Amino acid sequence: MGIVYLIGAGPGDPGLLTVKAKEILECADVLIYDYLANKEFISYCKEGAEILYVGKKGGDHTLPQDKINELIVKKAKEGKVIARLKGGDPYVFGRGGEEAEELVEAGIKFEVIPGITAGVAAAAYAGIPVTHRDFTTSVCFITGHEDPTKEKSGHNWEVYAKSNSTLVFYMGVKNLPMIAENLISNGRDPETPVALVRWGTRCNQQSFVSTLENVAEEAANRKFKAPSIIIVGGVCSLHDKLGWFEKKPLLGKGVVVTRAREQSSGLVSTLGKLGACVHEFPTITIMPMADYAPVQKAISSLSDWDWLIFTSVNGVKHFFLQLEESGLDARVFAGLQIAAIGPATAATLVSKGIKPDFVPEKYIAEGVVEGLLERGIKGKKVLIPRALIAREVLPQELEKAGAHVQILPVYETGLSENDPAPILEALESGKINYLTFTSSSTVENFFNLVEPEHFHKFKDSVKIACIGPITTKTLEGFGFEPDIQPEDYTIPGLVDELVKESAE
Numbered sequence: 001m002g003i004v005y006l007i008g009a010g011p012g013d014p015g016l017l018t019v020k021a022k023e024i025l026e027c028a029d030v031l032i033y034d035y036l037a038n039k040e041f042i043s044y045c046k047e048g049a050e051i052l053y054v055g056k057k058g059g060d061h062t063l064p065q066d067k068i069n070e071l072i073v074k075k076a077k078e079g080k081v082i083a084r085l086k087g088g089d090p091y092v093f094g095r096g097g098e099e100a101e102e103l104v105e106a107g108i109k110f111e112v113i114p115g116i117t118a119g120v121a122a123a124a125y126a127g128i129p130v131t132h133r134d135f136t137t138s139v140c141f142i143t144g145h146e147d148p149t150k151e152k153s154g155h156n157w158e159v160y161a162k163s164n165s166t167l168v169f170y171m172g173v174k175n176l177p178m179i180a181e182n183l184i185s186n187g188r189d190p191e192t193p194v195a196l197v198r199w200g201t202r203c204n205q206q207s208f209v210s211t212l213e214n215v216a217e218e219a220a221n222r223k224f225k226a227p228s229i230i231i232v233g234g235v236c237s238l239h240d241k242l243g244w245f246e247k248k249p250l251l252g253k254g255v256v257v258t259r260a261r262e263q264s265s266g267l268v269s270t271l272g273k274l275g276a277c278v279h280e281f282p283t284i285t286i287m288p289m290a291d292y293a294p295v296q297k298a299i300s301s302l303s304d305w306d307w308l309i310f311t312s313v314n315g316v317k318h319f320f321l322q323l324e325e326s327g328l329d330a331r332v333f334a335g336l337q338i339a340a341i342g343p344a345t346a347a348t349l350v351s352k353g354i355k356p357d358f359v360p361e362k363y364i365a366e367g368v369v370e371g372l373l374e375r376g377i378k379g380k381k382v383l384i385p386r387a388l389i390a391r392e393v394l395p396q397e398l399e400k401a402g403a404h405v406q407i408l409p410v411y412e413t414g415l416s417e418n419d420p421a422p423i424l425e426a427l428e429s430g431k432i433n434y435l436t437f438t439s440s441s442t443v444e445n446f447f448n449l450v451e452p453e454h455f456h457k458f459k460d461s462v463k464i465a466c467i468g469p470i471t472t473k474t475l476e477g478f479g480f481e482p483d484i485q486p487e488d489y490t491i492p493g494l495v496d497e498l499v500k501e502s503a504e
Contacts, residue, residue, distance in 0.1 A: 001079060002076040002077070002078065002109075003082070003108070003111070004110040004111075005110070005111050005112075005113055006084050006096045006099060006110060007021045007084060007086065008086060008087075008114050008115015008117075009021070009034075009038060009085045009115055010088065010115045010121065011036075011087065011088055011117070011118040011121045011200050011201045012201045013121075013201035013202060014038050016116050016121060017115075018116075020113050021113045024083050024113060025045055025083050026044055026045070026046060027081060028049060029049060029080035029082070030075045030080050030081070030082045030083065031045050031050070031051050031083045032052045032054055032071065032083070032084050033051075033053060033054070033084075033085040034054060034055065034087050035055050035087070037085045037086060037087050041085060045083075052071070069099055072102070073103065076103070077108070086115070088116070088117045088118050090112060090114070091114070092117040092119070093170045096112065100112070117141070118170065118197075118201075118227075119141050119229060122205075122229050123168065123195075123200075123229070125200055125201045126207040126231075126243060127241065127242035127245075128197075128238060129238065130168060130231070130235060131166065131235070132234075134234075135237075136164050136165055136166050136233055136234065138163075138164070139165055139166040139167075139168060140160070140165045140168065142168065143170055144169040144171050144172015144174075144176075144179060144230065145172060157182040161183045161184075161185075161187045161188040162186070166235050167183075167230075167231070167232040167233060168229060168230070168232075169229065169231075169232070171226065172229075173224060173228045176216045176230060177216040180212050180213070180215055183232065189212070190212050192212040192233065192234070193232075193233065193235075193237045193239075194211060194212050194230065194231065194232050194236060195209045195231040195239055196224050196228050196230055196231075197228060197229050198224055198228040199228075200229060201245070203272070203275055203276060203277035203278075205245060205251070206224070206246075207239065208222060209236050209240070248273075249503060250271060250502055251275030251276075252275065252277060253433045253498075253502055254426065254432040254434070255433065255498070256279045256281050256423060256436060257280050257436055258442040258445070258446050259282065259284070260285065260413070260416075261282040263286075263438075266344075267436075267438075267491050267495070268280060271498075274499065277431070279423060279431075279432065281418060281422075282418060283415070283442050283445035283449060284414070284415070284416055284445055285413065285414045286412075287412045287414055288412070289388070289409060289411060292322055294408065295319070295322045295385075295409075296326060298406075299326055300326070302332050302336060302383075303335065304381065305336060305383045306336070307339060307372070307380055307381070307382045307383070308336050308339070308385070309339040309341070309382060309383070309384045309394070310340050310349065310384075310385060310386075311345070311386045311390070311394065312386065314387070315345070315385045315411070316340075316348040316385075317348065318385070319385040319410050322410065329353070330353040330354050333354060337357045338354055338355075339357065339360075339368060339371075339372065340356040340358075341359075341360065341368055342489075342490060343359065344491065358371055362489065369394060369397040369398060372403075373401050377398060378402035378403065381406075382398055382404065382405045382406070384405065384408060385408045386408070386410065387409065387410075387411055389412070391440070391470070395407055413441060415449075416445065418449065420450050424450065427462065430461065432458070432461075433463065433502075434462065434463050434464075434465055434484075436464075436467075437464070437475060439471055440470055440471050443471060447478050452479060452480075456479075463484060463501065465482060465485070465494055465497065466482040466484070467485075467494050469485070472485055484497045484501055
C-alpha cells in the first residue's frame with residue numbers, strides 16, 4: 001500500500017510553495033493536480049513520474065470529485081507515493097477533508113502538507129492585511145459557493161453583517177450581487193469598503209476597491225470573473241497605500257524567452273521578479289559532444305597554450321566537466337591567461353576558482369579581438385573552448401592579428417523540438433507583449449519553428465528585443481527590425497531596456 005500526501009500548492013506564485021511540499025513533489029511517483037495549482041510545479045517531479053490533471057474549476061470539472069477520490073485510492077493501492085496537489089490549502093475550501101476521509105475508509109496512509117491560502121496571500125499581495133489593530137482583530141473565511149445539495153444554507157448573514165470581522169469570500173464572484181445584498185439587508189453599512197482580487201499572487205493579478213453598495217456593478221463593468229476572492233471590511237481602505245505587487249514594472253506583460261533551457265533560468269527569474277508573465281520557449285538545445293577525446297587531449301597539454309578564451313557560460317561548464325572527469329581542477333591553468341567574452345561567462349569562471357585576466361568592455365567577439373590586440377596577442381597560441389558551430393569572427397580576426405588559434409568544441413547546439421502551438425496560441429490571444437532574442441541562434445531557430453510570414457501579423461502588437469547588433473543583424477535577415485536593443489549587450493542590459501520601454 002502506498003501513501004498519499006494532500007499538498008497545498010498555495011495561491012499561484014510558485015515561490016509560495018512550501019519547502020516540504022517541494023520535497024514531496026521531487027520523490028512522488030504520481031502527481032494529481034488541480035486547475036489552480038501552478039503548472040510550474042510539474043518541473044519539480046522526478047523523471048518518469050506519472051502526471052495526472054483532474055481540472056476542478058468552477059462549473060467545469062475535468063474529473064468529478066468522486067472520480068478523483070477513486071483515482072487517488074486506486075493509485076495508492078498500487079503501492080505508489082501520491083502527491084495530491086491542490087490550489088491554496090487542502091483544508092480551506094479545497095475538499096481535502098473529503099479526500100482524507102476516503103483514504104481513511106480505504107485504509108490508506110496519508111499526510112497533509114498545508115499551503116498558503118488565497119484569503120491571506122492574495123489579500124496581502126493586493127495591499128490588504130486581513131487583520132489590523134485600527135480596523136479589526138478577527139477574520140472570517142466564507143465560501144461564496146455552497147454545496148447545492150445542502151438542504152439548509154450554512155450562512156448566518158445577520159452574524160456576518162453585524163460582525164466587525166474582515167470577511168473573505170472564496171469562489172463568490174458569480175454570487176457577488178447576492179452577497180452584497182444579504183450583508184446590506186442584514187445591517188452592514190453600504191459604504192463598507194470591498195475589494196476584489198483576481199488571480200491573486202500571479203503575474204496577471206488584478207484588484208480594485210469599491211463599496212458594498214456598488215461593488216457588484218463595478219465588478220460586472222470590469223468583467224471580473226473567477227478565480228477571485230472578495231474581501232469585505234475597513235482593511236480594504238489600505239489597498240492603495242499598502243499595495244506593492246501591482247506596482248511591479250513588468251506586471252502582466254507577456255515576455256517570450258527563447259534561450260536554451262539550460263541558460264534561461266537567470267533571465268526567467270529576473271523577469272518574474274519584475275512581475276512579467278514569462279513564456280519559456282527554448283529554441284536551442286544544448287547537447288554534449290559525442291566524443292570528448294580531443295578535449296581530454298587538449299586538457300592534458302594546456303601548458304602549451306598562452307591564452308584560453310571562453311565565449312559562453314556553456315563553454316565554461318562543459319570544459320570544466322571534462323576537467324573534473326580527468327581528476328583535475330583549476331590549478332591546471334597556472335601560467336595561462338584567461339579571457340571571458342562577457343560578465344556572465346566571467347562570473348561562471350569565478351565560481352570555478354578562476355578570475356579572468358580580460359573581459360572586454362563590449363561583450364561581442366569584435367570587442368574581445370580589440371582588447372587582445374592591445375595585449376599583444378600576435379604570435380601567441382590561443383585555445384577557444386566553444387560550441388561545435390558558432391560565429392567564426394573571433395578565431396578569424398585573431399589569426400589575422402598573427403595569433404595561432406585552435407577551436408575546441410566542448411558542446412553542440414541544436415534546434416529545439418518544442419511545439420510552437422502554445423506560443424502561437426498565446427500570440428493569437430494577445431498574451432505576448434515582448435519577444436526576446438539573446439543570440440543569432442535564437443533568432444534563426446525561432447523562425448525555423450515559427451514561420452516569419454505568420455509572425456508578421458503580430459509585428460504591431462509584439463515588440464522584439466535583441467541583445468546586441470549581431471543578433472539584430474540576424475533578425476533583419478528575416479525581415480524584422482528590433483524595437484529594443486541595449487547599449488550594454490548583456491542580459492541585465494536587455495532587462496533594463498524592457499523595463500524602460502514598458503514604462504513609456
